[in-house]
Amino acid sequence: MTTPTTSPPPAPSVVLSGITHRYGRLTAVDGVSLSVAPREVVCVVGPSGCGKSTLLRLVSGLEAVQAGTITVDGAVLGSPDRSLPPERRPVGMMFQDFALFPHLTVAGNIAFGQADRPRAERNRRVAELLETMALSRYADAYPHTLSGGQQQRVALARAMARDPKVLLLDEPFSALDEQLRRSVREEVVRIIRASGIATIVVTHDPEEAMEMGDRVVVMQAGRVVQADTPVTLYKQPANSFVARLFGEVNRFEALVQDGQIVTPLGRITAPGLPGGTRVEVACRVEDLELAAPGVRPDAVPVRVRHASFLGSATRVCLDVPGGGTEIHARLPGHVDVQPGQELAAAMAVERVMVFPAG
Numbered sequence: 001m002t003t004p005t006t007s008p009p010p011a012p013s014v015v016l017s018g019i020t021h022r023y024g025r026l027t028a029v030d031g032v033s034l035s036v037a038p039r040e041v042v043c044v045v046g047p048s049g050c051g052k053s054t055l056l057r058l059v060s061g062l063e064a065v066q067a068g069t070i071t072v073d074g075a076v077l078g079s080p081d082r083s084l085p086p087e088r089r090p091v092g093m094m095f096q097d098f099a100l101f102p103h104l105t106v107a108g109n110i111a112f113g114q115a116d117r118p119r120a121e122r123n124r125r126v127a128e129l130l131e132t133m134a135l136s137r138y139a140d141a142y143p144h145t146l147s148g149g150q151q152q153r154v155a156l157a158r159a160m161a162r163d164p165k166v167l168l169l170d171e172p173f174s175a176l177d178e179q180l181r182r183s184v185r186e187e188v189v190r191i192i193r194a195s196g197i198a199t200i201v202v203t204h205d206p207e208e209a210m211e212m213g214d215r216v217v218v219m220q221a222g223r224v225v226q227a228d229t230p231v232t233l234y235k236q237p238a239n240s241f242v243a244r245l246f247g248e249v250n251r252f253e254a255l256v257q258d259g260q261i262v263t264p265l266g267r268i269t270a271p272g273l274p275g276g277t278r279v280e281v282a283c284r285v286e287d288l289e290l291a292a293p294g295v296r297p298d299a300v301p302v303r304v305r306h307a308s309f310l311g312s313a314t315r316v317c318l319d320v321p322g323g324g325t326e327i328h329a330r331l332p333g334h335v336d337v338q339p340g341q342e343l344a345a346a347m348a349v350e351r352v353m354v355f356p357a358g
């Protein structure tokens, strides 16, 4: 019998280790370690000011590393005592305002920054990228004559022109309107994956991070709170902040009593938690189940406050009589409920999350 073999995961291409960065007295990045493998897309997500862009600026060389090390394929790009200039780093960048040069054609924009390459090699690479991006027929067009999505692809081609080992995208789609954003995003991810380049995408949009990232790194106040696959982040968030980032939740503060947590929606068991522990119980709106009164013994009476039909789902706002608690449910499709209607609500206990009270 042969022993089944699994191929080892690829060695990380870019490795950030122990990165701390201060602007004066403000610590923008605080002890961040992160690695990205070839072919991997890692999304860094978090609220404004949590240090996402600073991380990218450190990798690109626009900021000098103060503490920690950044390597690509084992070679040091930046550390407190060694810093490769930005233009010598094997790093491609596409930033928010992907400013194309208006006076250069599409081909000229892509060729920009390759001046040190022999002309034939440069032309070959430009033609290759034009084809990859489905832009060949626009080679001689000027940027202002292109759609937003096409301009985005030119910017991506420019970032990839020097065959970087690492690609950095900072809020790459924020200039596009909602409709265009989705299709351009899909297209860009397809191109990046086919290229095999290790990619870090910074976004403040959790849905965008889940859609694009093989792994998503959640940052808060300069620190990595959790780095995981989108599914793990959603199902096993490290804390309440991460849980709320990836979807609307009902939250209750409660006390553990005799191995149980008493919530406005009934009791749940709390194995291993000592009595008197203060906890936060979080239940996603889609994990709140509604039934007619009296049907489910585990459900508590609730009253509909109002309901909104959202197309693919109905969001229902409910009162739990007695405690003054307001809760929300999100039910698939169109559900016909009326304000004032009496119902019963229960949490899908197997998916309820319990965190230490903040």
Ligand SMILES: Nc1ncnc2c1ncn2[C@@H]1O[C@H](COP(=O)(O)OP(=O)(O)OP(=O)(O)O)[C@@H](O)[C@H]1O
Binding pocket: 023, 026, 028, 046, 047, 048, 049, 050, 051, 052, 053, 054, 055, 204
């Ligand atoms: N050059 C600078 N000088 C001083 N403070 C800065 C500088 N650049 C960033 N900061 C501060 O560092 C913190 C992190 O900024 P950074 O731009 O990395 O965050 P971010 O998560 O990318 O935010 P956003 O999503 O708003 O772009 C913020 O408090 C910001 O005000």
